[in-house]
Amino acid sequence: LGYLTGDTREPERGDPKWSSWKSENSMVMAWLINFMEPSIGRTYLFLPTAKDVWEAVRETYSDLENSSQIFDLKTRLWNSKQGEKNVIEYYNEMRTLWQELDLCYEDDWECKNDNIKYHKRMETDRVFVFLAGLNRELDEVRGRILGRMPLPSLGEVFAEVRREEGRRRVMLKEKPPTVPETSALVSRNPGKFLNTQPRSGMKLAYPNTCGEKPF
Structure with missing residues (x-):
């Protein structure tokens, strides 16, 4: 926030910290401008500091206490x-x-x-x-x-x-869902499970319970 409020002041150009300040100020400016509509952001590209951009935007578009x-x-x-x-x-x-x-x-x-x-x-x-x-x-x-x-x-x-x-x-x-084993058998041997009708001439036997005849 110091770059927006002006609390992080620009050092003298001969100061070893000036390059770092310049880089960070440019980064904050880019961050501000990138969140604007391109047609609006272009008007702030050549302002010298992030504070200048912030103040200009606030003066033009701010709706304080709206x-x-x-x-x-x-x-x-x-x-x-x-x-x-x-x-x-x-x-x-x-x-x-x-x-x-x-x-x-x-x-x-x-x-x-x-x-x-x-x-x-x-x-x-x-x-x-x-x-x-x-x-x-x-x-x-x-x-x-x-x-x-x-x-x-x-x-x-x-x-x-x-x-x-x-x-x-x-x-x-x-990790795709695991295919159930029975489904895998069906997919590998589809012919074994498709024909459930008895072959010609084949009789089906049913268990005889309580002395009843097979039907």
């Missing part, structure tokens, strides 16, 4: 389900909604520690929402994550769920 928009975004998040999407698509969809929601607020914290605690709690809430929308076949990894103390970060949770989805996909491909 109750209708906040309600719409939160409702979409509460109702989000993985469904037919893979985990990456599901996570990116939710992350886009969270970013839009963040633009609706402007918090002014007097105490830095309160800010840290608030964002930690907010991230925990987002972990719960993300896990709640996963498909049932991922119940096992969801249970593992919820059983941990402390709860992993949102990024760590996403990474673990994605790995589990990949593992399940590979295992299901490597």
